[in-house]
Amino acid sequence: MFPQPRLIRFTSRISLLGLLATLSVVTWSTPAQARTFGGVIGFASNGTGEPPKGFEPYCKFTWEIPCHCPPPTVTNFKFATGCSTENVEEAKKDAPNACTNLCDQARNDSGTGGGVAGRPGGSTGGGVTLDGAGTLAPLESGGYVGFVPFKLEPIGHTWEKERLAEELVQRTSVPWVRLQGLGESIQWEDPTGSAAFVQAFWSERGAPEPIGHCKHSLQVSCPLEDVKLGDSLQVCSGESDTDAARIAETSCAPLRYDALSRSWKTWGLYGFHNEGPYRAPSATVRAVGPQKFLGYVPSSLEVVGPYEDWSKLADELLERTEGTTVWLSGPVKYYEPKE
Numbered sequence: 425m426f427p428q429p430r431l432i433r434f435t436s437r438i439s440l441l442g443l444l445a446t447l448s449v450v451t452w453s454t455p456a457q458a459r460t461f462g463g464v465i466g467f468a469s470n471g472t473g474e475p476p477k478g479f480e481p482y483c484k485f486t487w488e489i490p491c492h493c494p495p496p497t498v499t500n501f502k503f504a505t506g507c508s509t510e511n512v513e514e515a516k517k518d519a520p521n522a523c524t525n526l527c528d529q530a531r532n533d534s535g536t537g538g539g540v541a542g543r544p545g546g547s548t549g550g551g552v553t554l555d556g557a558g559t560l561a562p563l564e565s566g567g568y569v570g571f572v573p574f575k576l577e578p579i580g581h582t583w584e585k586e587r588l589a590e591e592l593v594q595r596t597s598v599p600w601v602r603l604q605g606l607g608e609s610i611q612w613e614d615p616t617g618s619a620a621f622v623q624a625f626w627s628e629r630g631a632p633e634p635i636g637h638c639k640h641s642l643q644v645s646c647p648l649e650d651v652k653l654g655d656s657l658q659v660c661s662g663e664s665d666t667d668a669a670r671i672a673e674t675s676c677a678p679l680r681y682d683a684l685s686r687s688w689k690t691w692g693l694y695g696f697h698n699e700g701p702y703r704a705p706s707a708t709v710r711a712v713g714p715q716k717f718l719g720y721v722p723s724s725l726e727v728v729g730p731y732e733d734w735s736k737l738a739d740e741l742l743e744r745t746e747g748t749t750v751w752l753s754g755p756v757k758y759y760e761p762k763e
Contacts, residue, residue, distance in 0.1 A: 461739050464507040465749060466515075466522025467692035469756075470500040475507065477760040483507035487515040493527035494576055501526065514697055522693055525705070528573045529690045529751065532559070532602075538683040539624030539653035540603040540610075541675075542635065544589040546618035547667045548599050551674025554682050555722055556704030558592030560585060561604040572596050573704055586613050602682070612636035617662040622675045624653040634660045640668040646676035647725070651683040674723075681708075681722040688753035694738045695749030706747025709738050711754030715762060721745055734759055 464482035467475070468491050475483040483505075491504035504526065506519030541554060558579075559571045569580035570592045579595070582588050589601045603610065603621075612619065614636045621635040624646065631643055638660035646657045657675055661668040688710050695705070708720045711734065719728030719741045728744070731737035734752070741750050752759070 461735075462695040462742055462749075463509060463697065464752075465693040465695055465697060466504060466506045466518045466526075467752070468501040468504045468522060468526040469691065470502045475505065476756045479507070479759075482509060483515075484509050485512040485515045487512060487519045489519045489523065491523035491527070493530055494578075499527070499530040501530070508697065518697060524574055524576055525693060526690060527576055528571065529685075531571060532682070532686055538602075538604070538651070538686060539648060539679055540606060541600050541622045541679065542589060542603050542612070543600050543620040543671075544586060544593060544614075545599060546616065547620070547661075547663055547670075550599075551670055552600055552622060552678050553598060553674075553722070554600055554602060554678045555598070555706060556596055557598040557600050557602055558589075558596045559602040559604050560589050560592060560606075562606060610635045614662055620659070620661040620663065620667060620671055622671060622679065623658045623660075624648050624679065625656055625658055626654045627656045631656075631658045634658065636660065637662040639663075640665045642668055642672055644672045644676065646680065648680060648683060651680070651686075653679075653683055677725050678722045680725065681720055684720065685751075685753075688751075689755075690751045690753040691756065692752030693749050694735070694752055695742060695747070705749040705751045706745035707741035708751040708753055709734050709741065711756075711758035714758050714760075716758070717754075 464479055475486065485508040487506045488503050491501045493499050493501055504519050504523035506515035506517065506522055508514035541552065556573055560568055562568055563581065567581045567583050568585045568588055569578040570588050571578055572592060572595050579591065580588055592601050593599055612635050617637050619636050623632050625632050634641060640661045641659060643656055643658050645655060648654050659668050659672045659675060661671060685708060688708065693705065710718050710720060712718055715732045717729055717731045717734045717737050719737050721741065721744060728740065729737055738750050
């Protein structure tokens, strides 16, 4: 959307020529604001680090670095490659960003379960978002660690999961945290009584025990059967019925997107090069067959596509979400152009 033109008041002294000149400025100023298209920022692989077939126009300049994701991530990445159409310095800058972002996504792919998220602080007036959120996970040996998208190494270890969740919120500026592998019922210390939680469950088994001080709760349906998490969500808020209702309205789509993405095997980043690693990708392109691609947005249950041209789909997702990057996922061979 372009800004509405301002009302310009003309006096009788302005000549017709001046009026036409003014209108010509208004008329021809809009193309300068036209949307620009993204490009391949980088990718990770277990091969030689060479760009996939068809990526050559986006990867005129490349920079390859070793990329080994630390535990508990399970992935076979060996290299990360930054891409640029401008110069090798841009590719060199994007290579570590690609490694960090893709290892973080691979960490989510390596996880089990899903479908549980918490907001350790009070309401921010918005709904549920997991874009760029931190992840809190238990260790087999006891205690907890945290992860954030722009850092390879874990944060922790600690026995105080509540304090760690608050630190993840501070580091990511995202009020919600993924609670990974903590089970259905979690004890949570909440002195202020303002925390909120979302839990997936099967309605036939009944709602799970609430997390924390669940003063305001409700259950809503959510299609999570195909990811084996349930068919419903339980929303708990320690703050108010209004807060619980707002969470319920916005929780299904991001939790479903988060659960689905765990099986997509993400390997690439597409978007704008100058944004740095700190803004999370806003959507995903998923290859489901040769030259057949679907788009997924965290805030919507609807699937975009199918498209034959993955780059057109990626640009469409960037425009829809007003984002700066999207994930590329699915078999790399499906991205190869037709012979």
